[in-house]
Amino acid sequence: MDQDQLKKAVAAAAIEEVKSAILDGEIIGIGTGSTANQFIDLLAPYRNEIKGTVASSEASAQRLRNHGIEVLDLNSTGDIAVYVDGADESNHRLELIKGGGAALTREKIVAAASARFICIADESKLVDQLGAFPLPVEVIPMARSYVARELVKLGGNPVYREGVVTDNGNIILDVYDFMIATPCKTEERINAITGVVTNGLFALRPADLLLLGTPDGVKRLTA
Numbered sequence: 012m013d014q015d016q017l018k019k020a021v022a023a024a025a026i027e028e029v030k031s032a033i034l035d036g037e038i039i040g041i042g043t044g045s046t047a048n049q050f051i052d053l054l055a056p057y058r059n060e061i062k063g064t065v066a067s068s069e070a071s072a073q074r075l076r077n078h079g080i081e082v083l084d085l086n087s088t089g090d091i092a093v094y095v096d097g098a099d100e101s102n103h104r105l106e107l108i109k110g111g112g113a114a115l116t117r118e119k120i121v122a123a124a125s126a127r128f129i130c131i132a133d134e135s136k137l138v139d140q141l142g143a144f145p146l147p148v149e150v151i152p153m154a155r156s157y158v159a160r161e162l163v164k165l166g167g168n169p170v171y172r173e174g175v176v177t178d179n180g181n182i183i184l185d186v187y188d189f190m191i192a193t194p195c196k197t198e199e200r201i202n203a204i205t206g207v208v209t210n211g212l213f214a215l216r217p218a219d220l221l222l223l224g225t226p227d228g229v230k231r232l233t234a
């Protein structure tokens with residue numbers, strides 16, 4: 012089974028998880044990336060049943076609209092029943108690194124506003140310790156050099172993601188060589204740097220359920 016098939020399998024499993032919420036008329040939060048795209052495509056047949064979605068990026072919003080699925084403004088929906096999104100890494104406590112697609116801030120907002128967060132990923136994303144994947148940090152453009160120096164003081168090696176502007180008009184620094192032994196503390200410490208919008212650690216609000224695609228089938232992991 013290749014990675015695409017594993018992603019499709021977890022997306023299909025996520026559809027089963029959210030079906031009752033759809034039929035109950037709940038709002039569904041939608042993530043960003045290739046795994047989330049599989050989920051969006053499998054949502055298409057439910058376009059007439061779905062009351063509405065909130066998307067974590069302009070790209071996902073466009074893909075949803077292309078399928079005829081309504082996309083709502085989070086300011087008009089209140090809290091969301093369930094959020095489905097991919098990840099770049101997950102540990103066994105379902106703390107995540109996200110933001111490989113530069114959508115981390117909106118992803119964190121939708122996750123925070125959601126009662127339940129279902130993460131969908133292929134088995135390559137499950138790790139014992141977070142940090143092999145460079146940690147994305149969204150930064151206000153004028154603070155780029157200052158924030159980079161502060162990240163070096165914390166022991167990281169920040170690299171400017173050339174040519175990328177987030178949906179919020181900001182830039183991304185990818186932090187390499189970061190030992191993330193205490194994800195909650197690291198998430199808070201980086202977010203305390205002036206000029207940082209947020210970082211890609213989802214430890215203060217981890218996933219509630221990880222659907223992991225493996226050649227032996229989809230595994231359900233809870234923290």
Ligand SMILES: O=C(CO)[C@H](O)[C@H](O)COP(=O)(O)O
Binds near residue numbers: 042046111112115118
């Ligand atoms: O955080 C993200 C985007 O900002 C994605 O969820 C993450 O990069 C995983 O993407 P993919 O499903 O393509 O592997």
